Amino acid sequence: MKNDLTSILEYVDQLSRVDTGDIEPLYQTTGLVNSFRADEHQNDFEMNENLNNKLIGQAPGKQARFVKVKSVLKK
Amino acid sequence: MSVNYTIRDIQAGLQKKEFSADEIFNRYLNKIGLENKKLNAYLSILNKQNGQSNAADFKKQKASFGAGILAGVPCAIKDNILIDGTVCTAASMILKNYVSAYDATVIAKLKSEGVQFLGKTNLDEFAMGASTENSAFGPTRNPHDPERTPGGSSGGSAAAVAADLCVFALGSDTGGSIRQPAAMCGVVGLKPTYGRVSRHGLIAMASSLDQIGPITKNVYDAALVLNAISGRDKFDSTTVDAPVPDYTSRIGDGIKGLRVGVPKEFFKDGLDPEVGERIENGISRLKDSGCDIIETTLPTFEYAVATYYLVMPCEVSSNLARFDGIRYGHSSQSAEGLIDTYLNSRSEGFGPEPKRRILLGAYALSSGYYDAYYLKAQKVRSLIKRDFDQAFKTVDVIVGPTTPHTAFKIGEKISDPLLLYLEDIYTAPLNLAGLPGISIPCGEGRASGMPIGFQVIGKPFDEETILRVAYQLEKTLNS
Numbered sequence: 001m002k003n004d005l006t007s008i009l010e011y012v013d014q015l016s017r018v019d020t021g022d023i024e025p026l027y028q029t030t031g032l033v034n035s036f037r038a039d040e041h042q043n044d045f046e047m048n049e050n051l052n053n054k055l056i057g058q059a060p061g062k063q064a065r066f067v068k069v070k071s072v073l074k075k
Numbered sequence: 076m077s078v079n080y081t082i083r084d085i086q087a088g089l090q091k092k093e094f095s096a097d098e099i100f101n102r103y104l105n106k107i108g109l110e111n112k113k114l115n116a117y118l119s120i121l122n123k124q125n126g127q128s129n130a131a132d133f134k135k136q137k138a139s140f141g142a143g144i145l146a147g148v149p150c151a152i153k154d155n156i157l158i159d160g161t162v163c164t165a166a167s168m169i170l171k172n173y174v175s176a177y178d179a180t181v182i183a184k185l186k187s188e189g190v191q192f193l194g195k196t197n198l199d200e201f202a203m204g205a206s207t208e209n210s211a212f213g214p215t216r217n218p219h220d221p222e223r224t225p226g227g228s229s230g231g232s233a234a235a236v237a238a239d240l241c242v243f244a245l246g247s248d249t250g251g252s253i254r255q256p257a258a259m260c261g262v263v264g265l266k267p268t269y270g271r272v273s274r275h276g277l278i279a280m281a282s283s284l285d286q287i288g289p290i291t292k293n294v295y296d297a298a299l300v301l302n303a304i305s306g307r308d309k310f311d312s313t314t315v316d317a318p319v320p321d322y323t324s325r326i327g328d329g330i331k332g333l334r335v336g337v338p339k340e341f342f343k344d345g346l347d348p349e350v351g352e353r354i355e356n357g358i359s360r361l362k363d364s365g366c367d368i369i370e371t372t373l374p375t376f377e378y379a380v381a382t383y384y385l386v387m388p389c390e391v392s393s394n395l396a397r398f399d400g401i402r403y404g405h406s407s408q409s410a411e412g413l414i415d416t417y418l419n420s421r422s423e424g425f426g427p428e429p430k431r432r433i434l435l436g437a438y439a440l441s442s443g444y445y446d447a448y449y450l451k452a453q454k455v456r457s458l459i460k461r462d463f464d465q466a467f468k469t470v471d472v473i474v475g476p477t478t479p480h481t482a483f484k485i486g487e488k489i490s491d492p493l494l495l496y497l498e499d500i501y502t503a504p505l506n507l508a509g510l511p512g513i514s515i516p517c518g519e520g521r522a523s524g525m526p527i528g529f530q531v532i533g534k535p536f537d538e539e540t541i542l543r544v545a546y547q548l549e550k551t552l553n554s
Binding site: 014 | 312375382406410412447454492496
């Protein structure tokens with residue numbers, strides 16, 4: 001893995017040869033800005049027993065309707 | 076079943092009552108049962124209950140055959156796209172038993188058309204790879220030569236279409252994952268413009284690059300599927316509210332007078348002569364069809380792969396941080412505290428390629444390296460897009476090879492990740508610039524005998540023109 005990463009980093013280093021002086025970075029290509037939705041109740045997903053089970057039911061550790069998380073601080 | 080059904084064949088068969096929707100679905104399931112062992116194209120098979128669209132939807136479509144041309148058509152879905160109530164693995168151990176809680180938008184759209192889902196197809200783990208060898212559930216084999224890979228990452232979808240184990244399939248394309256396997260399996264693959272098709276319900280890899288698109292047996296079918304899956308979606312805020320034309324309406328209009336750009340950078344070292352030969356042939360066919368062939372240039376083309384292998388891993392490292400071993404997916408049994416749950420679950424659940432990319436991305440984003448790697452790459456990305464913008468001032472489409480060579484042998488490149496990364500040379504630039512591209516078969520290699528893909532690249536949201544060029548070229552090559 002170490003060797004793989006070294007050779008990949010050596011490869012991508014070729015970008016240092018490109019003159020990007022006053023070029024702005026391009027983070028996205030659609031040009032969309034502030035793609036907000038209306039601040040109102042969305043009822044596309046109504047929570048019911050079935051959906052609750054599909055979502056919470058897949059947690060590896062759970063108790064009743066809650067997801068169980070291991071202790072944050074070591075004992 | 077020896078017929079290689081297209082979408083229109085299925086529609087005609089249903090109309091003439093040669094078979095019912097149930098019968099054609101079951102015929103394909105039987106065929107998959109017989110042939111999938113050899114190819115490993117499907118990871119899971121759906122049944123009548125979860126594979127077939129809601130009976131009401133189907134009846135509604137059936138009442139108006141012609142409008143609902145996809146009604147009853149059996150298709151395959153790449154296993155990183157969610158179908159409600161069915162397992163979705165992304166070909167990773169970390170999601171081995173994950174059950175989708177909802178339908179991806181593309182699936183909901185196909186369901187409303189009455190499409191039938193045969194199963195979920197194999198891929199490189201989290202769509203990371205170019206050979207489908209990175210799957211945690213074994214490689215897919217190329218139907219043209221089982222010793223070779225089908226390409227990737229949508230290798231299962233491309234192989235399933237090529238072997239007629241479905242009528243069409245959906246794939247996803249982050250750096251070439253629809254077009255490259257389509258080229259290597261001798262079928263059609265279309266990556267739409269970034270923002271054309273919703274990714275809601277697609278397991279995210281690199282969010283500024285990912286697109287969903289069709290893999291089909293011909294260009295017309297690709298247009299039909301694109302019709303069904305395109306459009307603005309409130310669940311994916313990157314989708315653009317641009318009108319969706321009927322992509323079939325002008326597909327046969329001809330291409331006389333169209334300006335076709337051929338970048339000189341596409342034909343340098345690294346392009347296998349047997350591929351170059353077929354591409355040149357395709358270009359001369361376009362000329363015969365009345366196109367103006369114009370030599371053009373993409374000066375920063377040579378930096379696209381390096382740019383892609385910085386931008387993409389950075390986004391991967393953010394996207395895959397959601398796998399925490401707590402809410403869903405694999406959770407380490409050996410972990411004692413919270414931090415061990417994160418670390419061990421990921422160490423045990425992710426395969427080598429996702430790990431490589433997560434490490435690379437986290438490194439390139441880290442303080443002290445951010446400017447030199449991530450920011451630099453995004454600036455070069457600007458230049459790559461600028462090159463395309465410049466070229467499209469004088470040409471309508473750009474054409475060239477989809478891949479530098481034909482399908483390689485299983486095991487041939489898997490030990491050298493960098494070698495596999497170079498597979499994306501002709502495809503990744505489009506993702507970086509957000510452009511649409513289609514790969515169509517243009518013959519077999521003189522030496523390898525394997526299929527070769529011809530890529531047509533378009534302006535943003537101009538899928539109509541690339542489909543028209545591809546349709547004409549397909550017709551000319553088959554005549």
